[in-house]
Amino acid sequence: MTSNRLRVLLVEDVPDDAFLLERHLRRHGYSLELTRVETASEMQRQLEQSSPPDVILADYNLPSFSGPAALKLLHSTKLDIPFIMFSGAVSEETAVDAMRSGAHDYVSKQNLARLIPAIERERNEAVTRKNRLAAEQALKASEARFQSLVEALPLGFLISDSSGKIIYTNAAIERLLGYSGDDLLSGAVTLFDISPLLAERLNDLISSASSLEPFEAGCVKADGHSVDTLIGMSFLDSEAAEVRRQIAIFLADLSLQKKSEELIRRTEKLAVAGRFAASISHEINNPLEAVTNCLYLVAQANLPSDARHYLEMAQKELDRVSQITVQTLRFYRASTRPSRIDFDELIEAVVTLLDSRLRQMEIAVIRDLRVDVPVLGHDGELRQVVANLVSNAIDAVQPGGRILLRSRSSTEWTSGRSGVVLTIADNGMGMDADTRERIFEPFFSTKDITGTGLGLWISREIVMKHRGSIRVRSRRRSSNGRAGTIFRIFLPLMDETVSLQELHKPVEGLPVLPDRETVAKVS
Missing domain, CATH: 3.30.450.20 (PAS domain)
Known part of the structure; x- marks a missing residue:
């Protein structure tokens, strides 16, 4: 329901007609605010006011303005204000043209009885249009929010x-x-x-x-x-x-979830296998000691030269079994706090565990180990890093290939920190740029169903936990036949007062070096 307060903009050049109109509207109970204009500029100023009129009444003909011109001016402002032609004697054809141009109604000055119903009807319809427009805009905004939400x-x-x-x-x-x-x-x-x-x-x-x-x-x-x-x-x-x-x-x-579930299952199997291997290694230590003692006693007797030769061979093989047993126990023993680690000894332990694979593929391992300072860290975790990298190198090379293991005391040029550098290089097929950029992503693997895609990711996490860095260079085999991959691990030397929490602090992301070198030492 509309209010009795009414703001009227009257386009009229005759003051007496404006007076009669104002008196008529007040008699019908309106609290009236009427503004009369005679030119387009005056009308423009009124339409630009903060409170536009509720209705516009326009005479058809004025000396310097007209009702159709006023209607056109209203349309140019995009305002939705009821517009009623309010004129004297005008032909029916002229009235129809005005309505076609967009006027909401036409009322003759000689028939003021029609004016009040026309104003009330158009005011009500304007309110309806306003509410409908607000509803349409709200619907569009809701649809836009829904679209944005669904797309995001x-x-x-x-x-x-x-x-x-x-x-x-x-x-x-x-x-x-x-x-x-x-x-x-x-x-x-x-x-x-x-x-x-x-x-x-x-x-x-x-x-x-x-x-x-x-x-x-x-x-x-x-x-x-x-x-x-x-x-x-x-x-x-x-x-x-x-x-x-x-x-x-x-x-x-669910792909990632399925991979995670499969990883958990594999991890549980590996954990069981590790505990089983450690248990077996522990249990066979006593019989190994007994056999060692027996061989020692046999060696004290007078034996033919060929028998003593066989005895020495047996002793060497028994020593090798004992070493593998000890390294297996050390590999699967969990480390709960940082300890001093002989890095070269750790590398040798990993190579010993992988010796059967290396022998089977006739892969030559070139050792160049020269670290003379201990590293503070988690022994089991660093063994896992070295094992992952050497195992990947074995998978990458062809039978008869070569793997270089080199360790040095070094200084990181970017930070000036002192530490240890381990280089693991192979003369395998190498990696292309796309593969090299993704190798540290979890679940990314080039080994199809045989790989979890987590070895290098876990290795990087362990190195980062030890405040170190890991870098890789690789080249695919080309026409000259030279190819290979180099992993370079830097571990900083830390004081023994460094706590376990300190080793868990994050470090910056790890760079991937450009493909510009080959593995010259092992090719």
Whole structure:
């Protein structure tokens, strides 16, 4: 319902007509504020006021202005104000033209009885238009927020009809499945092409007429591969007729979770295997000592030269078994606090454990170990780093290849810190630039199903925990036949007062060096 307060802008050049109009409106109960103008500039100034008029009444003809010109001026301001032609004797054709031009009504000065109903009707319609415009703007803003929210979702989201035709997708679906938006929205790819299980679950959804519990399903990507997903389905409009219902579907990528679960299973198996190996190594120590003592006693007797030769061979092999047993126990023994580590001895221990693989592939290991200061750190973790890198080098080289292990006391040129440098180089196939940039990413592997993609990632985390750095250079094999990879680890020397918490502090990210060197020493 409109207020009795009324602001009128009157386009009129006759003051007496303005007086009669004002008196008529006041008699009908309006609290009136009437402003009369005769020119376009005067009208423009009134329309630019902070409180525009509630209604505009305009005479059709003025000496220097006109009703149609006033109407055109109003339209140029984009203001929604009721505009009523209020004139004397004007032909019916002129009145129709005014209405076609956008005037809301036409009232003759000789028929003031029509003016009050016309003003009230147009004021009410203006309020209706204003409310409708506000509702439309609010709806557009809501749709824009929804669109932004859906597009920003990390989850894949799509809407389909009851036949499985996709009618909306967000960007996450395209990233997850690899299909283009055109393929999905054109009908070339349906809901059931993405996952046959969706057809069955869609029928369950229609039967239950409510949302389903999320379920796991494999979805087919554009390249033909499958991706594990968690899917949620629900009707957008459950009250609509079945043929018109739309289904909202969310897809969450479970690939990382599946890899994590598989990693946990493998880690548990490795932990069990490690404990088992350590237990066996511990248990066979006593019989080994007994056999060693027996061989010593046998060596005291007078033996033929050939028998003594065989005895010496047995003693050497027994020493080798004993060494492997001791190194196995040390490798799997957990370290709870930093300790002083003989780095060269640690490297030798790892090589001993991998000796069978090296012998099987006839890989030559070139040692150039010259560290004369102990390193403070976690013995078991650093063994794991060296084992990962040497094991990767074994996988990279061909039978008969070479691996260089070199250690030096050194100073880090970027920070001036003193420490130890370990270089592990091989003359394998090398890595291209894309692979080299991703090798420290978790779950990235070039070994297909045989690798977890976590060895180098874990190794980097351990090195970073020890306040060190790890760098890599690599070159793929080219026409000259030279290729290989060099890993360089720097571990700073730290005072023994450094606490376990200090070793866990983060350091800056690790640089990847450009592909500009080959492994000259082992090629």
